[in-house]
Amino acid sequence: MNKIYTLPGGLRLVLNDMETTRSAAVGVYVACGAANESAERSGISHFIEHMLFKGTPTRTAYDIADEMESLGVQINAFTARHMTSYYTISTFEHVDSCMELLSDIFFNSVFGKEDMAREKQVVLEEISRSEDDPEDVCFDGLAKAFYGDTPMGRPILGYAENVKSFTREDIRAYTDEFYVAPNTVVSVAGKFDREAVEGLVRKYFAEKFSPKPAPADICAVETRSQLFFKEKPTEQANIAFMFPSYTYGDDRLYAAMLLSNIFGGGMSSRLFQNVRERRGLAYDIYSLTSAMKANGCFEIFVGTNPKTAKTAVDAIREEILLLLDKGITEREFSKGKEQLKAGNVLGAESAVSLMRANAKSVIMTGEVYDLDESLAKINALTMSDIRNAIEDIFDFGKVAAGYVGVTPDFDVLASVKGV
Numbered sequence: 001m002n003k004i005y006t007l008p009g010g011l012r013l014v015l016n017d018m019e020t021t022r023s024a025a026v027g028v029y030v031a032c033g034a035a036n037e038s039a040e041r042s043g044i045s046h047f048i049e050h051m052l053f054k055g056t057p058t059r060t061a062y063d064i065a066d067e068m069e070s071l072g073v074q075i076n077a078f079t080a081r082h083m084t085s086y087y088t089i090s091t092f093e094h095v096d097s098c099m100e101l102l103s104d105i106f107f108n109s110v111f112g113k114e115d116m117a118r119e120k121q122v123v124l125e126e127i128s129r130s131e132d133d134p135e136d137v138c139f140d141g142l143a144k145a146f147y148g149d150t151p152m153g154r155p156i157l158g159y160a161e162n163v164k165s166f167t168r169e170d171i172r173a174y175t176d177e178f179y180v181a182p183n184t185v186v187s188v189a190g191k192f193d194r195e196a197v198e199g200l201v202r203k204y205f206a207e208k209f210s211p212k213p214a215p216a217d218i219c220a221v222e223t224r225s226q227l228f229f230k231e232k233p234t235e236q237a238n239i240a241f242m243f244p245s246y247t248y249g250d251d252r253l254y255a256a257m258l259l260s261n262i263f264g265g266g267m268s269s270r271l272f273q274n275v276r277e278r279r280g281l282a283y284d285i286y287s288l289t290s291a292m293k294a295n296g297c298f299e300i301f302v303g304t305n306p307k308t309a310k311t312a313v314d315a316i317r318e319e320i321l322l323l324l325d326k327g328i329t330e331r332e333f334s335k336g337k338e339q340l341k342a343g344n345v346l347g348a349e350s351a352v353s354l355m356r357a358n359a360k361s362v363i364m365t366g367e368v369y370d371l372d373e374s375l376a377k378i379n380a381l382t383m384s385d386i387r388n389a390i391e392d393i394f395d396f397g398k399v400a401a402g403y404v405g406v407t408p409d410f411d412v413l414a415s416v417k418g419v
Contacts, residue, residue: 002189002358004368005198007206010182010214014358014368015197016189018351024190025355026098027087028106028205031185031363032178034156035081035218035292039149043158044174046079047123047166052086053077054115056108061115064105071097079156081292082218083363089352092191096200103204106179111168120163127157134404135284135303138238141228142299142402146242152221152295181206182214187359190351220294227413228402237309237405238301241316241416243393245298248291249365254377255389256298258336260287262328262386263319264300266339270319275302281312293364298393309403310410317416323390333383340378344371 002016033045054061068075073090075098086106088098130136140155147153186201223244246253264271264287271285284303290296304312328336347353348371361369401413 002354002368002370004362007181007202009206009209009211010180011201011206011209012185012362013198013201014185014187014362015192015194016187016354016358017192017194018190018354021190021351022092023089023351024092024095024098024188024192025087025089025352026095026102027085027185027187027355027359028102029185029187029359029363030084030179031082031183032215033080033082033084034154034158035151036178036215037151037154037158039154040162041170041174042151042154043123043156043162044166044170045084046157047119047163048171048175049077049079049084049086050119050123051111051116051171052105052109054119055110055112056104057110058108059101059104064101067101068098073098075101081152081156083360085356085359087352087355095188095192095197099197099200099204103208106205107208111171113168116166116168120166123157123163124160127155127160127163130155130157134232134234134236134238135301137230137232138228138240138301138402138404139299141230141404142240142242142400145226145228145402146223146297146400147221147295148224150221151218152292176212177215180212180214181209182212184209185359185362187355187362189354189358218293223295223297223398224400225398225413225417226400227411228400229412230404231407232404234405235305236303237306237312237403237408238303239309239313239412240302240402241300242400242402243298243395244398245289245296245393246291247294247296250291250296251377252385252389252392253289253291253296254340254374255381255385256289256296256393258333258340258378258381259328259386259389259393260289260298261336261339262332263287263323268335270322271300271302271316274319275312275315279311279315281308281315285312306406306408309405309408309412310415313410313412313415317418320394324394327383327387327390330383333381333386337378337381341375344374344378 005013077086144153282304357369396417
């Protein structure tokens with residue numbers, strides 16, 4: 001059973017005990033990420049994520065890693081648009097140790113000058129690696145074309161010049177604003193004693209926060225129909241498109257997800273079969289939905305030979321036009337439902353997946369994740385819902401395009417628009 005508790009100070013705790021596992025996942029989620037950053041702060045959420053592993057007054061960076069690995073614990077973190085997560089995966093016997101260590105790095109990280117200098121170099125290498133990946137460059141550039149120079153359009157890793165400039169005072173100011181109790185969720189899933197874990201969270205987290213209000217929420221960003229282009233001497237043309245879609249928590253998102261499964265979500269999807277299998281135009285081709293607090297998008301990616309790039313874009317446009325004209329078949333609808341339900345069910349059988357789903361749901365909607373409710377909403381979908389999603393999403397007047405590769409001999413955005 002999963003349940004959300006609001007503890008003194010506003011810290012939210014989500015517990016989901018699972019009788020059939022011997023593992024436990026503990027996550028500390030802060031409702032801040034790239035979408036909360038000003039232009040000057042771009043990349044600071046991700047840099048802080050790195051720095052929390054660099055040492056406290058009682059533990060060095062090595063101590064943190066060695067202590068967890070000595071117990072067989074996996075410890076990691078990630079930064080996204082709307083959240084930063086620090087989490088452990090362990091056998092149930094070590095939940096107390098995991099909780100104590102996560103608390104130590106969360107509240108007591110020292111952000112030493114030498115550690116910051118070293119970690120800046122690490123993050124700069126991470127940025128360089130991303131800039132060497134044409135698919136990453138394509139999606140980052142596409143986001144900027146679609147959302148403009150806004151927090152939604154800037155890369156989560158930030159920019160090299162920003163990272164070089166961050167100071168200890170910058171980190172303290174940012175954590176003072178966002179790393180506060182009403183903006184934090186602790187999520188635990190797997191095997192544990194509910195009463196004991198609630199006590200641990202009160203001891204290691206709720207009682208350690210200073211009383212501070214939650215920061216302002218995120219507003220929607222206006223999207224644009226623009227082209228991002230970057231010349232790169234690659235063997236493939238990396239091409240992506242982005243259409244506006246539904247936000248996280250909007251029930252219509254289920255229709256968009258089902259549509260994505262049908263259109264480009266697997267080996268039997270339309271894009272895979274018609275662009276790759278029948279026409280041999282690509283190896284990688286897929287679609288996906290991205291849902292955020294105040295914005296959402298539907299994305300399509302294809303990697304193809306520059307000589308066949310125009311043909312591939314035309315083929316993708318043809319598949320979109322076919323959806324707009326004919327919709328989907330009853331068989332595709334039934335299959336898409338089963339795929340969507342299976343993904344939800346399989347995720348719910350993993351402690352770490354449940355921990356993440358619960359934390360994300362609380363941050364994005366204020367409600368705990370409910371598998372039964374999700375399955376009921378998928379079952380309730382109709383062909384009319386999918387038709388409405390197709391018409392809502394595939395508006396060529398609002399599409400943005402990204403292209404990374406050798407200079408194309410055609411206008412990528414105009415081609416997908418059909419003008």
